[in-house]
Amino acid sequence: MAGGPRGGVDGNRDSARIIVLGGGISGLLAAWHLRQRGCPVEVWEASDAPGGWAQTLPWPGPAGEGGYLERGPQGLLVNRDSAVDRLLRDLALDLRPPQPKGPRWLGRAGRRGPSPATLSGLLRTPGLGLAGKLRLLAEPFIPKGTTPDETLQTFFARRLGAGFARELLPAMVAGVLAAPPECLGLEALPRLQRLEARGGLLLGSLRAGPARTRLPVGGTGALARALAERLGCVITRRPVRTLERRPEGGWRVHGEGPVREAAAVVLALPAQVAAELLRPLAPEASRILGAIPRLDLRVWHSRHAMVPGWERGIGLLLHPPEGHGLLGAVSFAADDPRGVPGLLQLRAYVGGAYPVAPALEAWPGLFRELRRWLPELGEAVQVREEACPGAFPLLEPGHGARVARLEADLPPGLHWLGAARFGPGIPDLAEGIAAWAESASGLLVAGRHL
Ligand SMILES: Cc1cc2nc3c(=O)[nH]c(=O)nc-3n(C[C@H](O)[C@H](O)[C@H](O)COP(=O)(O)OP(=O)(O)OC[C@H]3O[C@@H](n4cnc5c(N)ncnc54)[C@H](O)[C@@H]3O)c2cc1C
Structure with a gap:
């Protein structure tokens, strides 16, 4: 990733610059659209890699073989000519051809039926x-x-x-x-x-037109990597700390490293981080953002001996509260390059807005619950839990009006995007951010922004 200038105050070398805070999919998409419109842009990401939840992480197999897990989405649901479809085409990402799917079930009343x-x-x-x-x-x-x-x-x-x-x-x-x-x-x-x-x-x-699950070669994280590489302006390990409004207009952004000046700032941060930054600048916006409930999800990844008939992957949804907090499970196809050959790679979702039975807090209890619905499943040869704190915003009825009030309280040159605004689905984020860029672009006039 690009490295930012080091030490001291950067001054105002580029007063037209827009700084996007947060290098998850939302921030990368915002930067992508701004760049397409000719804006000098820079992305600050706190962690050491872009992508946020949309990352494909290494997870070696039991004998140290190459293998991966998805931190967030396992695939992208794409409609022809939707914003995410156009993005995948613009990036010319290598995509796996659509694959036939294995069985999909719904578990209800103690039985599993077709999805x-x-x-x-x-x-x-x-x-x-x-x-x-x-x-x-x-x-x-x-x-x-x-x-x-x-x-x-x-x-x-x-x-x-x-x-x-x-x-x-x-x-x-x-x-x-x-x-x-x-x-x-x-x-x-x-x-x-x-x-x-x-x-x-x-x-x-x-x-x-039909919605298809499209999968970049290299996993869904390949989308974030491709965006970051093409942008070339994502600065990692650069958490923002505070924002300061310049009396003459525009912003000073304080964080790790030098203070940077910008004509406009885009917040593409987790809601609680954005709410904290906004507190001294836009108290009402901060209050509204901080009040959007955030759901904690836990994801258990496991590898098992392949079950005949499940080579194309499986999907199981459970009727709450029958799963006692287990919401469902899904697996890769056996020939998916992210998996370990010969093993079935499963992931099970636990929690969200649903209370979790104490027995499901650890793998043996969760495995027993999974076996209730998937009796074919053999013991796990590998298990790994990933916590997803606050990953899912709960967009309650009336969310549109809340967003409008929040927007109205933002000072000029400050923008807010992300899952807490558009919903957590990446196709919806792509659609929402493309529309935001379109409406904001009229204001992007030769260096005097937004
Ligand atoms: C388990 C799971 C499964 C999912 N499945 C699907 C699915 O099947 N389909 C789908 O469409 N979506 C799915 N999602 C949702 C989707 O992945 C997310 O909604 C989306 O990735 C959110 O992107 P974002 O950029 O808005 O937020 P984030 O990914 O949270 O990005 C925010 C970024 O801001 C950075 N940051 C934090 N603090 C600071 C700071 N102080 N300074 C600078 N940067 C900071 C973070 O490090 C992070 O990179 C899933 C999510 C999870 C967790």
């Missing part, structure tokens, strides 16, 4: 009676919602029926957002609003 994530799975899934399945067919005829601050629960009940919202939705939402659908606003999955605007879940999806 309702596909149409055929939805029609075969137990837990939804004939009336519930017939109700699904009415979805294209349901008009667009008019209630402000709808929850995910009421949205799905309206579009797909109360049976779907009660029996299937909690597991699907827990598996993606680690929280109950009645606590989340539609802003947590902005894609739903876009689909509804295009005719509903079915017609909107048909119009948007």
Whole structure:
């Protein structure tokens, strides 16, 4: 990564500079769009590598073989011509061709049934009676919602029926957002609003084209690495400490190393870090940001002997609270270059907004719970736990209004982006940050910014 100037105050050599704080996917995307618009930009990242949660970390196999784990996403769900699709094309990243998928299940009422994530799975899934399945067919005829601050629960009940919202939705939402659908606003999955605007879940999806899981060769972390390399201005081990407003306009950024001056600053930091920085500058914005609940998730990675039939990977979602805090598990395909040949690499999600049974705090208890749903699974040959504190923001109903109030309190030249604003999905972050850059670009006038 690029090294910044060392020692002293840097002065105002480049008054047009924009400093992006945080080198996770949000910060890298913000810098990417600013750079595309000709802005001199620099990214400060506190840790020694860019990517934030989106990193592919080495995890050698039992005999020291090369192997990896994903800190965050295992793949990127990409719609044709979406912001993330355009990004992958612009970066010319090598992508693995789409692979056929192994079995996908939903665990409910002590049994595992087909996952309702596909149409055929939805029609075969137990837990939804004939009336519930017939109700699904009415979805294209349901008009667009008019209630402000709808929850995910009421949205799905309206579009797909109360049976779907009660029996299937909690597991699907827990598996993606680690929280109950009645606590989340539609802003947590902005894609739903876009689909509804295009005719509903079915017609909107048909119009948007199929969504495919795309996987950069080298894992999802390859996206962050490619962005950082192409930008060439990501300074690692450079945590920001405070921001100072210059009387003549613009900002002074204090952190490790020299003080830097900037025309504008973009906060792409974890919400609590951004809230702390904003406290003396924008107390109301800081208060709103600090009040967005953050969910702690724990992820257990494990390697097991391959189970015949699971070579293409598996997916399991559990209906809360039946998993006692275990939300689901997912595995790589056997030929995935991130895995260790011959072994099944699993990861299990625990916690989020759900209480965790004490037995699930350690691997043996978690393994027993996993075996309840996946009896084929043999003992683990390797286990590793990764904590994800605060990784998932809980975007409650009314989030849009909160964001508007927060934005209104920000001083000129200060911007705030990230998962707590756009939702944790990387495709949603990509969409939100592309739209932010588009709207901000009118203000990026020859060195006098934002
Ligand atoms: C286990 C897990 C599974 C996930 N699965 C999926 C999935 O399947 N699909 C999907 O789309 N998304 C998924 N996500 C969510 C997605 O990975 C995140 O929402 C996204 O990566 C957040 O990016 P960000 O840049 O906004 O935040 P972060 O990744 O948190 O980046 C913030 C950056 O700021 C840096 N920073 C902190 N303090 C300072 C400071 N003082 N100065 C400078 N820098 C600082 C941090 O080091 C970090 O690099 C998952 C996340 C997790 C944890």
